[in-house]
Amino acid sequence: MNIASFIEHTNLSPTLTIGSIDKLVDEARVHGFLGVCVPPFWVKRAQREIGKEKILLVTVAGFPLGYSMTETKLDEINRAIDNGADEIDVVWNITSFKTGIPWTKIELARCSKLAHDNQKILKVIIETAYLSDPEVEKACKLCADAGADFVKTSTGFAPSGATEERIELMKRSLPATVGIKASGGIKTYEQALAMIHAGALRIGTSSGVSIVENSHPKIH
Numbered sequence: 001m002n003i004a005s006f007i008e009h010t011n012l013s014p015t016l017t018i019g020s021i022d023k024l025v026d027e028a029r030v031h032g033f034l035g036v037c038v039p040p041f042w043v044k045r046a047q048r049e050i051g052k053e054k055i056l057l058v059t060v061a062g063f064p065l066g067y068s069m070t071e072t073k074l075d076e077i078n079r080a081i082d083n084g085a086d087e088i089d090v091v092w093n094i095t096s097f098k099t100g101i102p103w104t105k106i107e108l109a110r111c112s113k114l115a116h117d118n119q120k121i122l123k124v125i126i127e128t129a130y131l132s133d134p135e136v137e138k139a140c141k142l143c144a145d146a147g148a149d150f151v152k153t154s155t156g157f158a159p160s161g162a163t164e165e166r167i168e169l170m171k172r173s174l175p176a177t178v179g180i181k182a183s184g185g186i187k188t189y190e191q192a193l194a195m196i197h198a199g200a201l202r203i204g205t206s207s208g209v210s211i212v213e214n215s216h217p218k219i220h
Helices: 018-031 040-050 070-082 094-099 103-117 133-145 164-173 189-198 208-213
Strands: 007-010 035-037 056-061 087-091 121-125 150-152 179-183 202-205
Touching (some): 007 179, 018 040, 040 056, 040 070, 056 070, 070 087, 087 103, 094 103, 103 133, 133 150, 150 202, 164 189, 179 189, 189 208
Parallel strands (some): 007 035, 007 202, 035 056, 056 087, 087 121, 121 150, 150 179
16 A cells, blocks of 8 residues: 555644745655645745645644634635645634534535635544544534535644544544545554554644655565
8 A cells, every 4th residue: 555645744833944844845745645734824835845746735724723713714715725725624613513503514614615616625623532422423424514525533732633433433424425534643654554444535644754664664
C-alpha cells in the first residue's frame, strides 16, 4: 500500500514560521503526500510553494473550538478559497449540537454550499473526544445530510484523537458517498494503517515523514 497517498501532511502548530510551511510543502513533494494542511494565514504562501505540483492544499475554519459565528466561518472559507485552498476542514459547532438546536445543521449546510459553489471539498471536524458513541452516530448523519464531503475525527487540540473504534463507528454511520478523515495522535505507520483498515480515506498527521519512512522494511 502506498500510504503517502492517504496522508495530509499537517502543521497547525501555534508557533510555526514561514520556514515550517516551506518545509511542509517540500516534504510533501519529496514523499508524494496527497496534500498539506496549513493555517489560514499561510494558505497563500503554501500555494506559491506548491506551484504546479499535484499536492492538495487544505486549511481550517472555525479552528480549533468551533464556536465562532457562522458568518465568521463563511468568511474564513471564502478567504481560504480566494487564497488558493482546495479543501477546507471546518470545526462544527459542538456547543450548538449539544444544546440540540437546529442551527448546527443549518451552519454546515451553508458551509457546504459555499465550498461546493466554488468546486471545493468540505470536511467537518466533529471532535470525537467530546462525543459519546450515540452522539458520533448522530453527528455523522447530520454532517452527511448537510452536504459534507468528509467527516473528520479531531483537531489534534482535544484530549484525545482518532481511534479505530471511532473510525469503524463513523464508517457504519455514514453513507458510502461521505469519506472519513482520521486525525489526532496518529504518529506511526501501524496506527495509520489501522485507521485505513477501519475505514479512513484520509490521514491527517504531522508525523507523515516518519510514517512513510517506517513503512518500508529497513535494508541492512
